[in-house]
C-alpha cells in the first residue's frame with residue numbers, strides 16, 4: 046500500500062498553473078462557509094433555547110404548577126437532546142473533503158519559490174519594502190497588498206537568505222500591521238502567527254545586525270507583555286548566550302550587478318543609432334511580405350521583428366502548451382538536465398508537426414535565413430512569481446552536445462505583453478528588450494569563427510506584473526553548412 050507520492054505542482058514558477066489554486070481556494074472557502082452555516086444554525090438554536098427557559102432569571106423555587114411542570118419536563122428530555130446535538134459533528138465530512146485535496150496544496154518549496162520571486166523583484170528593481178507591502182510597485186499603485194502574516198513570511202525568508210536589513214524592514218511592516226489590528230490577536234494565533242512570533246524574529250534580526258543590546262531591551266519588553274510565551278524565553282536564553290560568548294554578528298554580502306539591474310528597470314539601447322528597416326532580402330517570400338525589423342546590435346547581431354505572430358496563432362500556441370507545462374531545466378557541463386533556481390519558469394516542447402508549427406518554422410527561417418528543418422522544436426515558456434532566467438549563454442560550447450552541433454542562433458517570440466518587468470536583457474551589450482506581444486527577438490550566439498560569443502550573455506528579468514509567455518527556438522549549426530559559407534572554422 047505505501048504512501049501516495051505528493052505530486053510536485055511547482056505552482057510558484059508558472060502564473061498560468063497558479064490559476065488552479067483559484068479553483069482550490071474557491072472550493073475550500075465554500076467548505077468553510079458550509080461549516081460556518083452549520084455552526085451558526087446550532088448557535089441560533091441554543092440561544093433560542095436559553096432565552097426560552099429564562100436562564101438569566103432569578104432562581105427561586107418553582108412554586109407555581111406550570112413552572113414546576115415545565116422544569117420537570119425539560120430535565121426529563123431536553124437535556125438528552127442537547128447532549129445528542131453536542132455529540133453530532135456533521136462537519137467531519139467537510140474535513141474529509143479537505144483531506145482529499147490536501148496533496149494538491151502548495152508545499153513549503155512553493156512558498157520558498159514564491160518568496161524568492163518577491164525577493165528578486167525587490168532586489169532587481171530596488172523597490173522599497175514599505176511600498177511593496179502596500180502594493181506600490183515601481184510607483185504604480187496596485188489594488189493589492191500584503192498583510193502582517195505575509196510580511197512575517199517575507200522577513201523569515203530574508204533571514205534565511207541572510208539579508209538581515211531587508212528582513213528587519215519586512216518585519217517592521219508586519220509588526221505595524223499586526224499592532225494596528227491588535228483586537229484580532231485570536232485570529233493571528235489561530236493561524237499560527239501570534240504577536241510573540243513577530244518579536245522572536247525581530248530580536249533574532251537585531252542580534253544578527255549587531256544591535257544586540259537593543260535586541261535585549263526589546264525582548265525584555267516583549268516578555269513582560271507575554272510572560273507565558275515559551276518562544277520568547279527561548280530567544281532570551283539564546284541571546285544571553287550570544288552576548289556571553291561574544292558571537293560575531295553575521296555579515297551580509299553586497300551583490301552588485303549594475304548593468305543587469307539598470308537594463309531590467311528601464312529599456313537600454315546601445316548608444317550607436319541603428320535603423321529600422323523592412324527585411325525583404327532574406328527570402329523570396331519576404332519580397333512580397335516584408336518583416337518590420339529593428340536592428341539592435343550589429344556585432345553581435347541582434348534584431349527585433351515586430352508583429353510577426355498573430356493574436357490568433359498566439360492563442361493556439363498557448364493552448365497547445367497549457368496542459369503540458371513542467372519546470373524548465375538547464376544543461377550542465379556533462380550534458381545533463383538539472384533543476385536550476387536561476388530559471389523559474391515552466392515550459393513545454395511543441396513536438397507535433399501541425400500546419401501551425403510548419404508556418405512558424407517557415408517564419409523562423411524567413412527571419413533568420415537559416416535552415417531550421419532540424420532545429421530543436423519550439424519551446425513555449427510561462428514564467429512564475431518574479432519568474433526569471435538568470436544571465437546565461439545559449440551556446441553549449443564545452444558540453445558534450447556543444448562539440449557536436451552548437452546553437453548558432455536563438456529566436457525568442459513574445460506571446461504576451463508584460464505590464465511590468467520581464468525584459469530580455471544583454472548586460473554586456475547594455476541592451477534590453479521589453480516584451481511586446483507578437484514580436485520576436487533574434488540573435489547570433491556564435492562569432493564568425495563559430496565560437497561562442499561571451500557578449501551574448503543574456504537574461505530574462507523577473508516578471509513583476511503579468512503572465513509572461515514566450516516561445517524560443519534554438520537553431521543549430523549543423524544544418525547551416527550552405528547558408529553560412531563564411532564560417533572560417535568550416
Ligand SMILES: O=C(O)CCC(=O)C(=O)O
Nearest residue numbers: 434439457469505515517
Ligand atoms: O525569456 C526570455 O526572454 C529569454 C529566454 C532565454 O534566454 C532562453 O530560453 O534561452
Ligand SMILES: [Fe+2]
Nearest residue numbers: 437438439503
Ligand atoms: Fe537564453
